[in-house]
Amino acid sequence: MTLRDFIDKLLGRQPASAGMARERLQLVLAHDRSDLNPELLEQMRREILEVVSRYVEIDLEEGDVSLETEDRVTALVANLPIKRARPNPPPPGADPSMATV
């Protein structure tokens, strides 16, 4: 936060718009560059959560899978807080579809 943002907040004024422009651009460019539509992204997010939760119990409320972009490279960033390990994770090489979810 800059001094300007702080004073704006104090006076209840709208914050300077350049920061908003930057944030909105970064978000829209992450999607433009990956060429993934929101539906596919949502499907991928669900499947990632499904796989991870076979091994560990994750906090679905806090979990977040999103696209971020820096230096023209788009990254899929998953932030999944782990509550606890599963007492009986699937053994290595087991058929994933047999795992208990």
Add this chain to the structure above:
Amino acid sequence: MTSAQNRTILICSGKGGVGKTTLTANLGIALAKQGARTAVLDADFGLRNLDLLLGLENRIVYTAQEVLSGSCRLEQALVKHKQEPNLSLLPAGNPRMLEWLTPDDMKKIAGLLAEQFDYVLIDCPAGIEDGFKNAAAACREAIVVTTPEVSAVRDADRVIGLLQTREIQPIQLVLNRVRPRMMANQEMLSVSDVTDILALPLLGLVLEDDQVIISTNRGEPLTLNGSRSPAAQAYTNVARRLRGEEVPLADPTKEGQGLRAKLGRLMHTKIF
């Protein structure tokens, strides 16, 4: 035979109205004044305007169309600038050229120009459709023009992605219509915001300048008559950097040493 160090450069932006044609005209004149044999090619066949900005609209006899069809020689179609004979314009043909023009046609025209000129600047149409693809096929390097606005930056990003998949290199950025006061007040994307997001080296920074419109009205690019206006100097500096000269880029928000400028800097110091 190709001119020893010919550089064929695409001037593009994605979005319309950000200053491609103005840059092409001013950069063309500036390069020519610095002694480089320069050709500018209007690849915006649908909505041509480069002739108008250069003040050459009344001197067009033949166009790229007649050169391609073989009904005239390149020399007959080139319009040489009277005050700056190092600069020639190859005018765009009829808008109906869009129906049949192919990337190979553009390569052929650019190849002919490359034989005679040190620099060939291709003024690309807006958009990312066929007009852009045809023009891009003829170029080895590119200058992307954008303004510090979300829509222009987003469109520039699309174009940069397409240029990179075509292995066009180097791609350099010209940031146009910069308003230092708005930038200092953080009501406009900063220079580093735009260069960070697009991840391109900055070739030039052009301030918003009334003189640009005035020079357009007259059909005399700002760089032609040694104007001292900020935009004229910026365009001249773009030409010098393009030719390999080291010309420092000034931060538009840090120009002033007065109280106002100092206060402005204090206001966007990060406090936490």
